[in-house]
Amino acid sequence: MTQPRTIEDLRSEIDQINRDLLKLLSQRAAVVAQIGHAKTQEGRPNHYDPAREEQQLRELEALNPGPFTNATVKSIFKEIFKASLALEESNDKKQLLVSRKVKKEDTVLDIDGVRIGGDAPPIIIAGPCSIESEEQMEQTAEYLAGKGVKILRGGAYKPRTSPYGFQGMGVDGLILGGRVARANKMLFVTEVMDTRDVEVVAEYADILQVGARNMHNFALLREVGRARRPVLLKRGLSATIEEWLYAAEYILSEGNNEVILCERGIRTFEKWTRNTLDLSAVALAKQETHLPVIVDVTHAAGRRDLLIPLAKAALAVGADGIHIEVHPSPATALSDNEQQLDFAGYDKFDEALKPMMKVPAGV
Ligand SMILES: C=C(O[C@@H]1C=C(C(=O)O)C=C[C@H]1O)C(=O)O
Structure with missing residues (x-):
């Protein structure tokens, strides 16, 4: 008979999962940034793509093994999409010609x-x-x-x-x-x-x-x-x-x-x-x-x-x-x-x- 795992032990497993999730989220963000860059290059003023987000949510719903409900999974991923979009847009802004990030000194x-x-x-x-x-x-x-x-x-x-x-x-x-x-x-x-x-x-x-x-x-x-x-x-x-x-x-x-x-x-x-x-x-x-x-x-x-x-x-x-x-x-x-x-x-x-x-x- 195996002993039930201690809370401490379980928490250290969670810690590892967190590290893995964070790594994956960062990897995802790096890909998002590339997509954002490609959109800017193509001259697409709007980075938000609701159809693409919807498609991902549908797929995740179909794949959801539980125990989280579809609604919960969706709301977690919607947060990820929101953060990704903000990242894309802020990277894009860094490149604006009007921005001080591009030109530090005052234009006179x-x-x-x-x-x-x-x-x-x-x-x-x-x-x-x-x-x-x-x-x-x-x-x-x-x-x-x-x-x-x-x-x-x-x-x-x-x-x-x-x-x-x-x-x-x-x-x-x-x-x-x-x-x-x-x-x-x-x-x-x-x-x-x-x-x-x-x-x-x-x-x-x-x-x-x-x-x-x-x-x-x-x-x-x-x-x-x-x-x-x-x-x-x-x-x-x-x-x-x-x-x-x-x-x-x-x-x-x-x-x-x-x-x-x-x-x-x-x-x-x-x-x-x-x-x-x-x-x-x-x-x-x-x-x-x-x-x-x-x-x-x-x-x-x-x-x-x-x-x-x-x-x-x-x-x-x-x-x-x-x-x-x-x-x-x-x-x-x-x-x-x-x-x-x-x-x-x-x-x-x-x-x-x-x-x-x-x-x-x-x-
Ligand atoms: C990364 C993209 O840009 C935005 C972010 C998305 C995401 O995080 O998956 C999806 C659609 C867009 O709103 C994309 O268009 O693929």
Whole structure:
């Protein structure tokens, strides 16, 4: 008669089984990583394959010798699949061109001597929401240049909620914006909304803006990725940080490394501000990527009284610059009346921000 085995003895057998299981799990993970790599090479954006998982679960069910129920076996393997998928995706992320894991040092843009990102002092991008007239653009550019602003903004193509709202001056606006910026030794940034316009916008603008509503327009992202102009990429209204960074990846993957990320507030349940400024996204984007990150305080707040505190907060968390709308007469502006600053308002903004503008961002 054999003696019943002691608990200690049985536990040491379990310990050995654990070691074997761990070895097998690690072997499995190594194979999963290879599959993940192959998927990335094939350009498959989605690593999750529910059909493949389902097939494995069916086979395991058929083979299950017990004593665990099928439901238990399935839930254990589902955990393994989940961990495997996470592994595949994190390996994949390590290879993202936007990632600090790929490029440790900050990307510093130098656009005709205007430096953005890294150790450069924070920059201001300012100008009206829409380009409306010669007088409006000349007055604004002259005023802002006098304040030391190096980058003039102004929309020639406007993504308006209503198709009947003012849609922008189009090519005439581009010509005007470019000319006025140059006359005041400024750079000109303007939004491009359509792949068909990238070429003409790039002809007149120094920086191409992809707006929040187009952050998921992958054809446009690829097209600006092929343009030889830096790109200002706004975060989408409801985009996660990950989606925003993937949008930037589209641009870099086409060979254009000059991307400035712009947080502009996201849609939340809050009604007292137009959007909710997500400062953690700024800090995270700085941490996860090597790209310059700026904050559009105008669209984040949607109201003038918050522009100064939000801009200060943005710089405090490491933003490389601020984007703000300024108009000679906001009350008569063709868009965004509630949120653009007039010149007196900008004087106050400039004064309030001055102490934070000299030091490099991110300290
Ligand atoms: C490893 C793969 O990727 C994922 C992980 C799976 C797994 O761990 O078995 C199965 C399907 C995918 O969701 C694969 O597609 O085979």
